[in-house]
Amino acid sequence: MNTYRYPKFAYVRSDEQSSGKPRRHQAVVIGAGPIGLTAALDxxxxxxxxxxxxDSDTVSIGSRAVCYAKRPLEVWDRLSCGDRLVAKGVSWKVGKVFFRDRLSYQFDLLPEADHKMPAMINLQQYYLEEYLIAELAKRDGVELRWKHKLLSLKQADDHVVLTVETPDGVFAMEADWVIACDGANSDTRRMVDAKFTGQFFQDRFLIADVVMKASFPTERWFWFDPPFHRNQSALLHKQADDVWRLDFQLGWDADPNEEKKPEKIIPRVRAMLGDDREFELEWASIYQFACRRVDNFRYGRVLFAGDAAHQVSPFGARGANTGVADIDNLAWKLKLVIDGDAPLSLIDSYNEERAFAADDNLLNSTRSTDFITPKSPASRRFRDAVLELAEDNAFARPLVNSGRLSTPTPYVHSSLNTPDTASFKGRMAPGTNCDDAPVSKEGRSGWFLNGIGDGFVVLTFGGRPEAREISSGRIRARVAVVGADLIDDKGVLAGRYDGQPGTTYLIRPDQHVAARWRDFDPGKIEKALARAVAA
Incomplete structure (x- = not known):
């Protein structure tokens, strides 16, 4: 690669390895990809x-995952990485879908203003990992061990024993909890005999990253049956450093070894871009994809996240984005359980909520794949008719599916929610991640999500209640008053949360709504707080 220099991280022999005496760690994360690093940071x-x-000593090879949505960016922003990722990445929100040589449909992922984070950024995965590692270097209580390969694990009632191989030999570690973030081919999953089932798709796609100067807008362009790649699909969008991601559907009969050769890739690129455009081939990969998930996100004291827990097709950017949501859901629950502030049963809600989200993502991903790669002549005719109609007919546009781009799945049926007892406008129902909004605090302009932080918060609109904190057992939630602690200068917060006077929300540490009411009632809040931690 000419646009990126891969770092090398030193293998370091640990004290417990030298002493031969296993040390008990609160958490051991398997895998230093985007999800494992996000887990460590949270x-x-x-x-x-x-x-x-x-088991490696560098970041991911090749750009791999490149599209990161607003909600994961908000999570990384809470972890002090958001601004750097957005500054380096290519922000975009408009996508265009072409059928043959005509524009069929276009969409806007974030048509409203007043959000801190953009709808989506494109950024090579190696930059994401590099920035997360750099942020981890500033934190106490976390250690990255490179060239450490998990060989086996054995579970006891209250801990896990891990056998790990290093350049200096094999040694044992102990952990209260193990978080498996070791990808779709997870060895950890095999070690606990977890099932990983779903659907494999009989098609192959080529990813080609090319470096070029181009004046194309920073939009996602997707073609069905274009003149330069007949009867197949193609995709174009921009990454950092003038690297452009090109995807070409190849069909199941394509030979992966042949199609990765430059002499096969370059003519395809020239057909898309034109013979006179200069470019340099940066990286290429052939992939086949599947939609499947683990049967349980928790096996004793082993917890699965990211691709180790669920695998989707790349259409819709649902892989890394949903993996970050796994960690956002897990971290606060694990902390409360480790500290003895919540029952062990709170960990079971991780599987409840994230398996529900995984099924939603698998459904969307499967539908996208079926639209992009029809399995019968009838489904092909239906798809083509939709694309033709969408150009001039609004009713057909919602049916166009070139990959429903990643949005958070609300935990609408979660046992941690307190159901509504009043009517509300807007989308901020229990189980939903909080919308951001511009606010000011102590005379300084800022953002709502930054202002509420990462603990339990009782948000109330209107007059200041006597209580400054609500508690349930050892769980405490601070009270934040809109109009006093947070100033809603533009009225956006009140609009998004239907913030009539007295309206009160209980917000979880992962910035999801746990409950809401039309009045501030400490007794109701206390009960909802207990329910939100499975107490």
């Missing part, structure tokens, strides 16, 4: 002592 912020092990 754990470090919450005070969970963590070790990350990875």
């Amino acid at each position: 754990f470090a912020y919450r005070g969970i002592e963590t070790v990350v092990i990875d």
Whole structure:
């Protein structure tokens, strides 16, 4: 690669390896990809002592995952990485879908203003990992161990024993909890005999990253049956450093070894871009994809996240984005359980909520794949008719599916929610991640999500109640008053939360709504707080 220099991280022999005496860690994360690193960073912020092990000594090879949505960016922003990722990435929100040589449909992922984070950024995965590693270096209580390969694990009632191989030999570690973030081919999943089932798709696609100067707008362009790649689909969008991601559907009969050769890739690129455009081939990969998930996100004290828990097709950017949501859901629950502030049963809600989200993502991903790669002549005719009609007919546009782009799945049926007893406008129902909004605090302009932080918060609109904190057992929620603690200068917050006077929300540490009412009632809030931690 000419646009990126891969770092090398040193293997370090640990004290417990030298002494031969296993040390008990609160959490051991398997895998230093985007999800494992996000887990380590969120754990470090919450005070969970963590070790990350990875059998490599560098970041991911090739751009791999490149599209990161607004909600994961908000999570990384809470972890002090958001601004750097947005500054380096290519922000975009408009997508265009072409059928043959005509524009069929276009969409806007974020048509409204007043959000801190953009709808989507494109950024090569190696930059994401590099920036997360750099942020972890600033944190206490977390250790990255490179060239450490998990060989086996054995579970006891209250801990896990891990056998790990290093350049200096094999040694044992212990952990209260193990978080498996070791990808779709997870060895950890095999070690606990977890099932990983779903659907494999009989098609192959080529990813080609090319470096070029181009004046194309920063939009996602997707073609069905274009003149330069007949009877197949193609995709174009921009990454950092003038690297452009090109995807070409190849069909199941394509030979992966042949199609990765430059002499096969370059003519395809020239057909898309034109013979006179200069470019340099940066990286290429052939992939086949599947939609499947683990049967349970928790096996004793082993917890699965990211591709180790669920695998989707790349259409819709649902892989890494949903993996970040796994960690956002897990970290606060694990902290409360480790500290003895919540029952062990709170961990079971991780599987309840994230398996529900995984099924939603698998359904969307499967539908996208079926639209992009029809399995019968009838489904092909239906798809083509939709694309033709969408150009001039609004009713057909919602049926166009070139990959429903990642949006958070609300936990609408979660046992942690307190159901509504009044009517509300807008989308901020229990189980939904909080919308951001511009606010000011102590005379300084800022953002709502930054202002509420990462603990339980009782948000109330109107007059200040006597209580400044609500507690249930050892769980405490601070009271934040809109109009006093947070100033809603533009009225956006009140609009998005239907903030009539007296309206009160209980917000979880992952910035999801747990409950809402039309009045401030400490007794109701206390009960909802207990329910939100499975007490």
